[in-house]
Amino acid sequence: MGPVANVHADTLLIVGDSLSAAHGIEREAGWVALLRERVGDAHEVVNASISGDTTSGGAARLPDLLERHSPDIVLLELGGNDGLRGLSPQQMKLNLRTMIEKSQAADARVLLLGIEIPPNYGAAYTDAFRGVFRQLSEEYAVPLVPFILDGVALQDDMMQEDGIHPNAAAQPTILDNVWEKLGPMLSRDTDRNE
Structure with a gap:
């Protein structure tokens, strides 16, 4: 008989772009790595984020990711590159809708991570x-x-020189922003499993 695994370790799948892929900083300093530290062994954290990815790229990659990782929660952090390229918000909405529906069809709950673009x-x-x-x-x-x-955003001491990507000092704040909504989702899992 093999080692005894946790009764239930949720898998968290992050599908994002450079903001979640730790662009321009050490990967271990990124908010996803900090999330992995925060949840410890209670949850598996899979970072499937790719710098430069758009919602159409994420929608194309998602079915394979869902099949491979069987996530309990999917965090969707896409759209920034759509905006920076001036792509249609209607197309972005369609792509995100597809990702939400595919995730829910795979019995995963979804957390949507919004982004804003410059005025x-x-x-x-x-x-x-x-x-x-x-x-x-x-x-x-x-x-x-x-x-x-x-x-x-707009805090010089938290942004890289390009003014688009956050630096390492910003990552704990980003994690706190995510945790405000993710934390209760994980607590509900804990309550359900007791």
Whole structure:
């Protein structure tokens, strides 16, 4: 007989872009690595984030990731590159909707991690972009972190020189932003398993 495993160690799958892939900093300093430290052995954390990824790339990769990892919770952190490229918010919404539906069909709960884009894209575009996350959260009753970089963006001491990517000092704040919604999801799992 092999070693006894945890009764139930949830698998958390992060599907994101450079914000979750620790672009420009040591991978161990990124918020996903800090999350792994915070949850310890109670949960397996799989980081399937790729710098530069868009919602269409994530939607294409997701079915294989769901099959390979059988996650209990999927954290979707995509959309920033769609916005920076000026891609249609309607297409972004369709891609995220597909990812939410595929995750839920695989019996995974979803946490949506929202992002905002700079105001120089114009009020109509930035409002439509921001609205995508809120509308999907309401439509599918999934928790939403409205802006993963809340308290980080526009803070010179927390951003890399490119002004787009957060530095290592910002990562604990990003994790706290995520944890505000993820923590209760994990507590519910603990309560259910007792």
